[in-house]
Every structure is written in structure tokens, then in C-alpha cells.
Amino acid sequence: MFKKLPFILMTLTFVLVLAACGSKNDAGTEGAASNGSGETATELSGNILAVGSTALQPLVEQAGQKFMAVDEYKNVTVQVQGGGSGTGLTQVSDGQATIGNSDVFAEEKIDDAAKVSELKDHQVAVVAIAPVSNKDAGVQDLTKQQLIDIFSGKITNWKDVGGADQAIVIVNRPSSSGTRATFENFALGTKVEDIQGSIQEDSSGTVKKLVAETPGAIGYLALSYLDDSLQVLKYEGVEATVENVEAGKYPVWAYEHMYTKGDPDAATKAFLDYILSDEIQQNDVTELGYIPVSGMKVKRDAAGTVTQ
């Protein structure tokens, strides 16, 4: 038996190498819509690879599972990977992925205008972000200026904003994060530098745990992560609720984007339409803590201009 070991190993290696080479180009999907032979009118098939934002990943994953279960689309495979918004935009721009998931407009991440113009934006959901603090901070409402002062290190104790006598610990996101960009753009209106001694975490779960457990901590989280372990802070007296976001009263929100390179092929278009359908928007989107795009009474463009 052991005499054959080299053969087995060799075959295995080759198979692995070949498999690795073969699967590389699957992402460039061929949404073959065969309009031919009468009985089956349109049979969609193809592989969709959606890569990027970890904030959007759960929604795309869940929608992908449901999509593939629909009889009509059973020949379409949807694969979803994380990796972050930057990775998603890079890969869709380079043609490695069919869809690039992103928390921010491509304009904000890619400097090359020609590359940006190739990408087609599909906004599938809205994520609102609320400032949160540790429960013992004793503050329920912060103004824009107070938030700026806290995150830029001017105010270092909760008592200066009407709370307990407790040093403020900032739990921030890394400077490249989409959540931080949203928070800085729409809550602070300005970029802030990282303060010495502040904490940076990229995972919402870790941010939540740290804010809930560290005395005096302040951070920000998407609405889906909020619960009783945290003090959710009002922003300028406005509570971060779905209704307030939809009505345009609460400004700290951003679209979740699914970018395609040029117009999507038939299978990809079917998937994007499926995510925007009521089936997903009214159920999965709200279940997972996002806000449906259909409900938004205001619109926002890449430059941040809000229109009614």
C-alpha cells in the first residue's frame, strides 16, 4: 500500500493545482439567457460572485440563499465573500468579482475617475449609525458640537457634557472604515484625527462589547447592533429610529451599494432585482436591521447632497 503513496500524492497535488487554476476565472460570469426552444422560455444560468463589505455580507448571503432556492434561478450560483469595501471595489473594478459590495460610494475609495465611471451603482439598503455610550456615562443626548469635541479630544470627561465624572474612552473605527466615514461625514461633518489612547476596532461585535463593558466608553454602531447593554445617544435631540431616518430627520446613515462593472448580465440583474423586490426588502432587509431603500423619503448622492 505504501509503495503507491508517491503516485497518490502526485495525483492529488496535480488535481489540487489544476483545480486552483481552473476555478480562478469563474467569476467572469456568463449569464447565458437561452431564448431558444419554446418550452423553457428563459433559463438563467451563471455564477455570481459578490465580494466586499462585511456589513452588507449577511444580507447578500441570505438573499443569495433564497434566490438560488427559487425554481426559475436554480442554475444560478451566488457566492458571497467578505473582505471589506475596498476589496469589493477593487475586485469588481478588476473584473475578478461580479458584484462589489461597499458601504461607501466608489468615488470615496477609488481615486481614478475613469475606473469609477465604469462602475454601476445599485443601492440595496440603508444603514443608520447611532452614537452609543457606556450606560454609566449618564448622558442621553449629544449635539453635533459636543460629538466633535469628544471625538477630537477637546472634551475628555463626561461631566463636561452633563454626565458623570468619568473619563471618556473613545472606541473608534480605523480611518479607512466605511462606518467611520459615514459617522464623520454626517454626524461630525468633519474628519477627526486619532486620539492617543483611543481604541480602534473594526468589528461591530467587538465595538459593542468594549463600549458595553468599559466605563466611560463612547462609540458608534449600526442600528442592528443596538440593545439594552448600551446607552443609545440621541443626536441633536433626534432618536436614531427607522422612521426618523426614512423621514430624513436623522442624518447619520449611508447606502449599502452593490457595484457592477458596466451593466450587469442577465443573471446578475435578476439577482439585483430580486434583492430590491418587496420579498427581500420587506422581510430580510428589516429583519437583519437594515432600512429598505424603498421606504426612504430622502435621497443622497455621492457628494452628500440630500434631496427630498
Added chain:
Amino acid sequence: MNNKLKPRRPLREKHYWEEWTGRIYTSICVVFLIVVMFSIVYFVASKGLSTFFQNGVSLREFLSGKTWNPTGEPAAYGALPFITGSFITTLLAALIASPLSLCAALFMTEIVPGKGKKILQPAIELLSGIPSVVYGFIGLSVIVPLLRSMFGGAGVGIAAGCLVLSVMILPTVTSIMADALSALPKGLRESSYALGATRWQTIYRVIIPTVLPALLTGIVLGMARAFGEALAVQMVIGNAPHVPTSLLESASTLTSVITLSMGNTTMGSVHNNALWSMALVLLVMTFVFVILVRLLERRNRV
């Protein structure tokens, strides 16, 4: 002669064939490995160096600049906070882990060789099998609150990072030390005992000095592991891009800032390239560790 050879001939042919397939297979694997290794080095180097050659960030600013603000105006790419963070956590982790490992290794090989090895070795090997995210979560749920209640502040920081790291490198250091100790010729111990030395005298005066280079090899390999560890450290160290002034203050390591930002930046941007430059620094440090181990091994042989 002819009669004897004849029946063996097919067998010999078979051996011949086996010999060659084995040879070809191993050669292919070796070539494959070399190609992979060089492509990785080339990839990291070309990406990492383009920060300096294409984006015009000066090497001096990168290595000695204290401000890291890639999204600011003007952008600053000083990686010194991360480099110091990596070195401090690694050295402290080695400082904590080495004596513990040495004691564990001595316990297994010198003090209670039979039972100690049976119980302690699997236990220590088990430590190396635990995924690093679990260490990170334990650090976040146990060590960070503990430090917070003992010393105040946020609890995250270098202290938490190096405590988590020291546990993570224990198995590496211990198993290398234990191997070195058990490879020691029996005659050494016996002659020491024969001269009337006690067990502690033997350990202290004979065994440790003899295997010292091998013990150091274990420590260096542990440090190499600590230097490259990303996930667990990232969860507990705090990741503020500043040179820390105390052990309890939030700091970053090269790996933690890479894992934190790599996915959020697009390929080809200066920010992304700067992260690859940090990866290059890590790679260079790994080479240094490997060279160190080689040097120690050479000393060991003499």
C-alpha cells in the same frame, strides 16, 4: 549467478520505477515551493516598495514618523508606532513565556520525566491547536476586564496584548526546549550526579549551559510567531496609531493595523501600498529571526 539474478530482475525494475517517481514527485514539489516562496517575496516587495518609489513617501518618514494619518490632509505615513508596538509586545511576550516554558520543559524532562511528559506535553500541545480568534476572545472577555479592574483605564493595551501572546507562544517555546533537553546525552547527567551534584546543581550548572543555544532557538522561534500573530492581538491591544507611553495604553502592532485596514482600502492606493510596506517590514523581520535561529543552531553544533 545468472540464475539468482533472473527472478529478482522484475523487482529491481519496479524499484527503479519507484525510485524515479519518488524523485520526480519530490523535485516537482520542491520547485513548486521555491516558486511560491519567491513569488510571495516578489509580490510583497513590489507592492511594499512602490510606496516609496511610486507614491513618493520617504523611507525615513515611514520608519521614523510618529504620525499615521493616511486619510488626512496632508496624509502622513509614519509607521513607527506600529513598529515599536510590535517589538514591545513581542519582547514582553517572550519575557513572560520563556521562564514558564523553561520550567515546563525542565519539569517534563528532568524532574518528572514519565508522568510529566504524559500529562504536560498533550496539555501544551493542545494550547497550540486553539485558534487565535479564541485567544483573542478570551483576552477580550477575561484579561481586558481583569486589567481594567486592577489598574483602571480601558484595559486594552500592550499589557493585554503581550499576556495573550505569551500564552500563544508557550507551546512553541516549550516543545523546542523540551526536545533539546531530552536530546541531551545521558552521560552528562550521570557524570554530574557521580561527582556528587544535586539535581538542581546539575540542571543549573550542567544542563542549561549545555543546551543554551537550543533554548534560545526556542525563544527566537516563539518571538517570530509572536511578531506575526495578528488576530488575537488586534482584538485586545486597542489599535490606536500612537507610540504608547504606558503598558496599559492602547497601541498597535504592524499586523493589527494591516488586518484592520487592508480590506477597507482599494488596491493601488497609497494607503494600501503603505500597508504592504508594513507587510514587507514583517517579512524582513521574519528573515532576521530565521537567520538568528540558523546562527544559534551553528553554535549549538560546535
